[in-house]
Amino acid sequence: MSDPIRVGLLGLGTVGQGVVRVLQRNAEEIARRAGRPIVISRASARDPNKARDCDLSQVAIEADPMRVVTADDVDLVVELIGGETPAFVLIGEAIRRGKPVVTANKALVAERGNELFELARGAGTMIAYEAAVAGGIPIIKSIREGLAANRVLSVVGIINGTCNYILTQMSLRGIDFGTALTEAQQLGYAEADPTFDVEGVDAAHKLTILASIAFGIPLAFERVACEGIARIQSQDIELAKALGYRIKHLGVAKRGMDGVELRVQPTLIADDQLLAKVDGVLNAIVVHGDAVGRTGYYGRGAGGEATASAVIADLVDAVRSLDTPPQHRVPYLAFQPDAIAPMEVLPLEKIESAYYLRVCVADEPGVLRSITSILAELDISVEAIIQKEPRAAEDAVVAIITSVVQEARFNEACARIEALPSVRSGFSRLRVEHFDS
Amino acid sequence: MSDPIRVGLLGLGTVGQGVVRVLQRNAEEIARRAGRPIVISRASARDPNKARDCDLSQVAIEADPMRVVTADDVDLVVELIGGETPAFVLIGEAIRRGKPVVTANKALVAERGNELFELARGAGTMIAYEAAVAGGIPIIKSIREGLAANRVLSVVGIINGTCNYILTQMSLRGIDFGTALTEAQQLGYAEADPTFDVEGVDAAHKLTILASIAFGIPLAFERVACEGIARIQSQDIELAKALGYRIKHLGVAKRGMDGVELRVQPTLIADDQLLAKVDGVLNAIVVHGDAVGRTGYYGRGAGGEATASAVIADLVDAVRSLDTPPQHRVPYLAFQPDAIAPMEVLPLEKIESAYYLRVCVADEPGVLRSITSILAELDISVEAIIQKEPRAAEDAVVAIITSVVQEARFNEACARIEALPSVRSGFSRLRVEHFDS
Numbered sequence: 083m084s085d086p087i088r089v090g091l092l093g094l095g096t097v098g099q100g101v102v103r104v105l106q107r108n109a110e111e112i113a114r115r116a117g118r119p120i121v122i123s124r125a126s127a128r129d130p131n132k133a134r135d136c137d138l139s140q141v142a143i144e145a146d147p148m149r150v151v152t153a154d155d156v157d158l159v160v161e162l163i164g165g166e167t168p169a170f171v172l173i174g175e176a177i178r179r180g181k182p183v184v185t186a187n188k189a190l191v192a193e194r195g196n197e198l199f200e201l202a203r204g205a206g207t208m209i210a211y212e213a214a215v216a217g218g219i220p221i222i223k224s225i226r227e228g229l230a231a232n233r234v235l236s237v238v239g240i241i242n243g244t245c246n247y248i249l250t251q252m253s254l255r256g257i258d259f260g261t262a263l264t265e266a267q268q269l270g271y272a273e274a275d276p277t278f279d280v281e282g283v284d285a286a287h288k289l290t291i292l293a294s295i296a297f298g299i300p301l302a303f304e305r306v307a308c309e310g311i312a313r314i315q316s317q318d319i320e321l322a323k324a325l326g327y328r329i330k331h332l333g334v335a336k337r338g339m340d341g342v343e344l345r346v347q348p349t350l351i352a353d354d355q356l357l358a359k360v361d362g363v364l365n366a367i368v369v370h371g372d373a374v375g376r377t378g379y380y381g382r383g384a385g386g387e388a389t390a391s392a393v394i395a396d397l398v399d400a401v402r403s404l405d406t407p408p409q410h411r412v413p414y415l416a417f418q419p420d421a422i423a424p425m426e427v428l429p430l431e432k433i434e435s436a437y438y439l440r441v442c443v444a445d446e447p448g449v450l451r452s453i454t455s456i457l458a459e460l461d462i463s464v465e466a467i468i469q470k471e472p473r474a475a476e477d478a479v480v481a482i483i484t485s486v487v488q489e490a491r492f493n494e495a496c497a498r499i500e501a502l503p504s505v506r507s508g509f510s511r512l513r514v515e516h517f518d519s
Numbered sequence: 520m521s522d523p524i525r526v527g528l529l530g531l532g533t534v535g536q537g538v539v540r541v542l543q544r545n546a547e548e549i550a551r552r553a554g555r556p557i558v559i560s561r562a563s564a565r566d567p568n569k570a571r572d573c574d575l576s577q578v579a580i581e582a583d584p585m586r587v588v589t590a591d592d593v594d595l596v597v598e599l600i601g602g603e604t605p606a607f608v609l610i611g612e613a614i615r616r617g618k619p620v621v622t623a624n625k626a627l628v629a630e631r632g633n634e635l636f637e638l639a640r641g642a643g644t645m646i647a648y649e650a651a652v653a654g655g656i657p658i659i660k661s662i663r664e665g666l667a668a669n670r671v672l673s674v675v676g677i678i679n680g681t682c683n684y685i686l687t688q689m690s691l692r693g694i695d696f697g698t699a700l701t702e703a704q705q706l707g708y709a710e711a712d713p714t715f716d717v718e719g720v721d722a723a724h725k726l727t728i729l730a731s732i733a734f735g736i737p738l739a740f741e742r743v744a745c746e747g748i749a750r751i752q753s754q755d756i757e758l759a760k761a762l763g764y765r766i767k768h769l770g771v772a773k774r775g776m777d778g779v780e781l782r783v784q785p786t787l788i789a790d791d792q793l794l795a796k797v798d799g800v801l802n803a804i805v806v807h808g809d810a811v812g813r814t815g816y817y818g819r820g821a822g823g824e825a826t827a828s829a830v831i832a833d834l835v836d837a838v839r840s841l842d843t844p845p846q847h848r849v850p851y852l853a854f855q856p857d858a859i860a861p862m863e864v865l866p867l868e869k870i871e872s873a874y875y876l877r878v879c880v881a882d883e884p885g886v887l888r889s890i891t892s893i894l895a896e897l898d899i900s901v902e903a904i905i906q907k908e909p910r911a912a913e914d915a916v917v918a919i920i921t922s923v924v925q926e927a928r929f930n931e932a933c934a935r936i937e938a939l940p941s942v943r944s945g946f947s948r949l950r951v952e953h954f955d956s
Contacts, residue, residue: 115850217811373824378816379815379816399664418551
């Protein structure tokens with residue numbers, strides 16, 4: 083067996099410690115697969131002396147990550163610092179030195195991946211990023227290589243575990259968003275500052291990457307329509323249930339006649355769909371290819387060792403590809419760099435879907451007729467409706483599932499319904515995602 | 520872009536036609552991924568003149584598949600004939616000529632793969648077989664590469680679409696096995712001779728392959744314990760439902776303290792598990808790795824274009840790896856050839872699991888006490904029990920879910936229960952698969 087490959091690890095947080103543990107624990111099996119041992123020679127951490135849940139006795143620890151990147155005894159760099167600064171500079175330096183890079187940095191890949199891959203291409207080296215999307219699920223490899231025969235029609239997924247955990251708790255226990263968020267923070271499933279997760283930014287980063295490898299388009303984070311889950315109320319979850327649906331925070335990348343949809347939104351899914359049954363911190367992704375039909379992938383989307391699993395899979399790939407000419411490697415974004423071409427991203431107004439609409443109305447005759455008349459005038463059918471009996475002194479609540487309609491037309495309907503004198507302030511609308519076939 | 524790679528296609532059945540259609544329809548996207556066009560130059564078929572659902576105008580058709588293998592204008596061979604003869608000889612000849620081979624032939628890989636891979640290794644060429652397991656689901660790639668960091672603890676899957684279709688119909692409509700099989704044959708979901716599918720042989724072939732790449736052991740088809748679904752009765756499905764379970768035909772490869780379990784059996788799964796919800800002709804596989812936890816994969820396990828999707832994914836991989844030294848390729852069976860080592864395969868008697876037991880008993884006092892006494896004496900707990908009220912002149916039916924017990928001990932319990940004077944002939948037992956965590 084050849085000499086060990088020596089890895090420089092930037093970042094010793096949860097994932098970094100997971101990488102150290104799994105590489106040590108499974109050293110023999112990993113070497114049997116990779117054909118040579120993979121060892122961590124150096125690592126960086128802001129506080130080198132902090133106690134950590136892994137054995138670092140054979141690892142030189144640096145406070146300055148650049149010293150890891152430039153060290154002679156580092157053949158390959160794993161970047162687990164996250165964020166743009168200093169990750170971009172560190173990866174750039176590794177690339178210039180011809181050292182392959184494995185990263186779990188979804189923000190960096192989604193926002194500056196086009197630049198990074200161009201740099202790497204120029205230097206003839208690799209950047210691998212399986213861990214950036216859906217933790218331990220090998221979804222990048224599955225789409226990029228496993229489904230290479232297909233014209234990908236759509237990628238739909240639950241790709242933020244924090245949102246899924248919160249929505250699952252709200253659904254199971256009837257608690258409100260704020261309570262569920264606080265609990266998630268206490269359990270470590272949500273950050274102290276949860277903005278990135280609950281506002282959908284994290285999911286939008288991941289969707290950006292999935293859309294690029296699915297459709298062969300450049301990474302276009304700024305084009306993803308992004309909405310979080312903060313406005314979801316318990317009553318929406320209950321009404322959706324009564325109508326046969328679950329509310330999930332979905333990333334959707336879909337190919338249409340006139341362009342692609344790229345959106346991250348809380349969405350209703352019929353409760354007999356497998357995605358509707360993916361609960362807690364699990365992630366799941368359904369890819370629709372023209373040849374294969376729908377294939378689904380689920381697993382832990384976060385956590386130290388689950389993410390480490392993806393990082394190390396990339397390491398094994400990288401070890402195999404060392405000294406391999408670039409044309410023999412899998413292209414960074416699934417398609418050969420010269421074959422990547424932008425596609426029109428549809429504005430939300432042009433996207434068609436069914437809708438869930440919840441309206442609070444005064445408990446008086448004719449209200450339902452007014453609402454359904456507006457819908458009918460705009461050629462929107464009511465596919466399902468539920469009205470809860472008002473309790474004493476309360477307004478009545480009506481929830482409707484509509485037929486498939488272009489958002490612009492549905493906006494018009496909503497504006498007219500909201501303007502009705504008997505409609506109260508509680509008004510909510512969500513997309514419904516249908517999986518035909 | 521480089522010259523096209525020229526493929527010789529052996530077999531123009533459903534999958535062969537699917538390969539032709541998808542390669543033509545998605546020619547541009549596939550070339551954008553692979554870096555060069557992939558075209559079919561020659562194909563073989565027993566009846567070259569038969570009408571087929573694809574455009575063969577640019578393809579030279581041969582009656583003799585060996586002429587395709589040896590043709591100068593064939594760079595790479597796709598074998599879709601199935602079975603051992605003449606597939607083994609044809610693939611052997613392609614390998615000797617240094618032509619990479621892509622095959623969907625699960626029987627051949629499971630039963631003679633060790634020989635074939637050794638031949639290929641000697642010749643420095645490739646054999647790829649993603650399409651041999653679970654149709655279009657990229658499960659070989661996911662386990663072999665995507666989960667390379669993990670010590671794989673188990674692989675559990677619904678890997679025969681015919682069995683799953685039949686069991687789903689029995690469950691949904693209360694029909695018996697014979698009726699469901701006849702319908703499946705009429706719909707093309709079961710062969711005229713359904714033995715391979717319903718007796719579990721096809722699933723055992725697939726499980727053999729999955730176990731090998733999961734554990735790094737040689738292919739050992741003859742060691743897989745194999746049982747089909749013909750003895751499953753409607754009442755078992757109903758009783759299982761009442762106890763909160765579904766009956767699925769599962770392939771199970773599991774690592775234990777003393778060896779590995781390799782078995783294909785109809786099995787009860789709790790109805791809240793995702794596998795329990797995979798219905799019809801879908802396949803689904805759950806892989807448990809020590810780092811990643813459980814990841815799941817589902818999709819169409821058969822069908823022309825779904826299987827073609829996997830064949831073409833292998834083609835794209837093979838095109839990339841042409842002229843790549845063998846040490847830079849993914850090993851055939853996930854582990855480097857020199858690192859593959861056999862493990863003890865546990866005899867069924869040593870395997871532990873919970874059990875479902877259905878007993879027909881005379882409707883008289885003390886019967887239930889006799890049964891539960893036998894179980895208690897053997898230290899087997901009753902986790903759940905259901906007894907249906909006998910109709911007039913009928914015997915009573917009791918169904919029990921036991922605690923986890925070694926099969927040898929459960930056999931002893933069954934023998935003693937069957938010998939009870941009040942136990943009638945209707946006696947059935949099935950394993951229960953628990954997914955803890």
